[in-house]
Amino acid sequence: MTDQEEIHYLCCSDDPEKQIDGLNKLKINLSSLLDKHQAWNDLIKLSCDENRKVKWEAAEALSFAVPFMPDKGKVWDDLIRLINSKSCELSHFQTEALISAFMCISDKSKAWSDIHKLTKDKDSKLRDIAVSSFFFIFDSIPDKKQAWNDLHRLTKDKDPYVRSGVAGTISVIIDYVPDKQRAWKDLIKLxxxxxxxxxxxAVRFLHYTVREFPNKQRAWNDLIKLTSHEYWHLHHFFEYGTLGYAFSGVQNKQKAWIELHRLANDVCINSRLIAASSLGPAYPHIPDEKIAWETLHKLTDDKVGEVRGGAARSLGFAFPYIFNKEEAWKDLHRLTNDNHWLAKIGAAEALGNAFPSVSNKEQAWGDLHRILNEKHKDEKIKAIQSLYSSFAYITDKQMAFEDLHRLIEDDNKYVRGLAGATIGHVFADIPDKQKAWEDLVRLTVDNNSLTRVHAYYDLGKVSIFKASQVENEDDYRKELERAIEFFEKASKENIKNISSNTTQFCLPFYRTLHTIIFEQKRAKEVIDRYLEEAEYAIRGSKSKEQLFEIVVILANALEEVQNFENLDLDVVKSETRLCTKYFDRVEELLRDTEKNAPFAVRTMRKGLPILKRNINEILEDIQKKTEQISEQTKGTPFEQLGNELSWSVQSLLKVTDPTGFKKDFEYFENNLSNISSKLPESQEIRKLLKCIREEQSIENKIPLINDLSSEILYQLGKMNSEKEKSGFIDSFATRASLLSFIVLELLNIWRPLSSTNHTICLLVIVIFFFFSLINYKHKTKN
Known part of the structure; x- marks a missing residue:
C-alpha cells in the first residue's frame, strides 16, 4: 500500500506530472487511507489547479471520493464553496459530486437549502448545476413542493441550457412531482x-413520462397534436412507443384506435414510423385485434427500412398477445434476414421479448445465432441483449455460450463488455462454468476500463452464486469473501467511470453481510459506514431497497444482542424478539425479493443459520450469568427469588409473540425488584429501581436492568463474604466458651477454687455461650 505521506507530497508538488501521479495513487488507495480528511483536502485543492489536466483528474474523482469521507457535512460545505467560487469550470464533475454528497449527507434540509439558493443565483452555470442535480436527487429532497416551484420558475429561464435541463428533469421526475398536471403542462410548453x-x-424521455403520468387521456390528446408535420424533427423520439403507452388509459379507445390506424396508413414516413413503434405497447388494449394484427403485419413489409424496424420492435412487445402467432413468427423470422440494418436491428431486439412465446424455438435460436455472427456491431449488440434475456429458453446452451465466448474477443469494446455481462448474468445456466469463469477473468485485463469494471463485478456476482450453492460453512465464507474482493477491485477500477454504480451497492452490502455473520465483534465499528455507502446506491431499485432493509434489520438485531451481552435475562428476551420480530421480517423480505435477486437471497439464506448459531452462543453466555445469580442465592433467604429469576429466563427463551414477551419481561423485572428490596440499603439500587419504573420503553429499560443486575451480583457477593466472616466469628466464640469451661475445670482439679468463685466463673461462661448462640441465630434469620 502506498504511503499517504508520499501521496500528499506528490499532490502538493508544483510538477503537474507528479500531481497526476499523486491523484492516481490517491484514488486507487482511497478506501485504505487513514487520514481521509487530508485526502479530501488534496482533491479540493487540485480541482482548482491552474493546469487543466490536473484540474480534470481531481474534479473527476470528487464524486467517487464522497462516500469514503467520514465528515459528510464538511464535504458538502466544501463543495458548495467550490461551486460558488466559480474557480473550477468543470461544472459537470461538480454536479456529480454534489449529487453524491446530497445522497450521503444526513442533514438534507440544510443541503436542500443550499441547492435552492443555487436555483436563484445570477450565474446561469450555477442554476444549471442545481437543475442537473434535480434529475437525480428529487425523490430525496425534503421539500418537494418548493423544489417543484423552483423547476416551474426555471421553465422561463432566459438561458436555454437551463431550460433544457429543466425539460429533461421534469420528464424523469414527474412521478415524484406533487402537481403532475402542471408538470405535464410545463413539459408540453417546453x-x-x-x-x-x-x-x-423535452421529448427525449417522453416515453417514460407518459408511462408515469396518470392522466393518459390528456397525454394522448397532446401527443396526437405532436404527430403533425410541423413537429417532424421530433418524430424520431417516438420510436420508443410513446404514443402506445398513452393508449392504455384513453377513455374512447375506438376513437384513439382510428387515429393510430390513420397514422399507420399515412403517406408520411414519420407518421408510419410513429404508428409502427406505438402498436406494440398499445396492442393489448386495441378493441379490434384482427385489424390491429393486419395493420402491424402490413407495417412489417413497409417499403422503408426504418418503419419495418419499428414494426419489428412492436412485434416483440405484442407477440404474447397476438392470436395468430404462427404468422407473427413468420414476419419476425423474415425481418431477421432483412437487408436494411435498422430492420434487422429491430428484429434482433424483438427476439428477446418474443422468445418465450415462440413455439419454434430452434428456428428462433438459429436466427439469433446468425445475427450474433454478423459483422455490424449494432446488430450484434441487440442480439447479445436478446440472448441476455432469453438464454434460459435456448435448448442448445453450449452453442449459445460458445457465441459469447467468441464475442469477448470482438474488436468492439461494447460488444466485448456486453458479452461478458451476459456471461455473468446467465452463469448459472452455462454448461461449461469453468470456461465461463476463465472468460470473465480474461476480461479483467481488457484495454477498456469499463469492461474491466463489469468483469470484476460479474466475477463478484458469480462468487455470490457459488456461495448460494455450497453446503460447507468454510466454503460459504470463502466464496463470500472472494465476492467482496472482486467487488473491491471493481470499485477501484471504477474510478474512471464515476457515473457507473455497478459496485456501489454490492460492495458495502456484502461487506455488511459478512461482518454481521462472521465478525460480530467488529460490527459496531464498521457496519454503519458500510450501510451508509450501500444506501447511496439503492435509488430506483426495489430489490436493492429490500436487500438493504434486510441487512439493516440483521445489523440492528445483532447490535441489540451485543448491547445486552452483560445482561442476565434481558438479553435472552432480546434474542427471543430477534428470532420473532427480526428474523420473521427478514424471511418475509427474502420471499418478496427472491424473484428479482435469487442468488443474493439464497446467499443470505445460507448465512442466516450461521448468524442464528452465533447469536445463540451469546445467549448461552447470558444464561450462565443468570444461573450465577441463582447459585449465589442458594442457602439464603433469596433462594426462592433466585429460582424464580432462573425460571423467568427459561420462560423468556420460549416466547414466540410480542405480547407474551412483554408479560414475561415484566415478571422478570418484578423478580429483580423483589431481590433488590431484600438486600441491604443501597443508594445505587434505589436510584436504578426509580429510573426503571419511570421508563416506559422496554428497550430503554434494558441497559438500566443491566446495571441493576450487576449491582445485585455485587451486593450478593458482599453479603456472602460477610456471612462467611460472621460464621467464623460465631463459631470461634462458641468454641472459646466451651474451651474456657474445660480449662477452668482442669484448673479447679489442680488448684480448687472456692465454691463462690467457681460458680461465678461458670455462670459467666454459660452467659457468654448463650449470648453468642442467640446472636448467630438472629443473623441467620435475617
Missing part, C-alpha cells in the same frame, strides 16, 4: 420552446 435543443430535451 416541447414548443423556441430553442430546438430545449424541444429535443
Amino acid at each position: 416541447i414548443n420552446d423556441e430553442d430546438v435543443d430545449v424541444q429535443k430535451s
